[in-house]
Amino acid sequence: xxxxxxxxxxxxxxxxxxxxxxxxxxxxxxxxxxxxxxxxxxxxxxxxxxxxxxxxxxxxxxxxxxxxxxxx
Numbered sequence: 001x002x003x004x005x006x007x008x009x010x011x012x013x014x015x016x017x018x019x020x021x022x023x024x025x026x027x028x029x030x031x032x033x034x035x036x037x038x039x040x041x042x043x044x045x046x047x048x049x050x051x052x053x054x055x056x057x058x059x060x061x062x063x064x065x066x067x068x069x070x071x072x
Contacts, residue, residue, distance in 0.1 A: 012051070026051070026060065032061055 012045040030046070037045045049058050050058035 013055075026061075 001010070010029060012029055013022045017025070030049070033046065046063045049059055049061045049063040052058040
């Protein structure tokens with residue numbers, strides 16, 4: 001779902017998921033967003049990514065560095 005500021009919000013897991021499962025889901029979600037990018041879109045399509053719990057503080061993640069899922 002995209003809000004009025006063009007921010008995309010989605011779930012990648014639950015507290016019960018392992019770090020590996022969360023990393024795999026994050027990579028799959030990122031790949032899906034990039035796959036849905038319109039051909040007419042120019043420049044950086046994803047400018048930043050922030051991961052957080054529902055009410056917790058966000059942790060910024062560089063979407064350009066994460067390509068292979070890993071638990072690190």
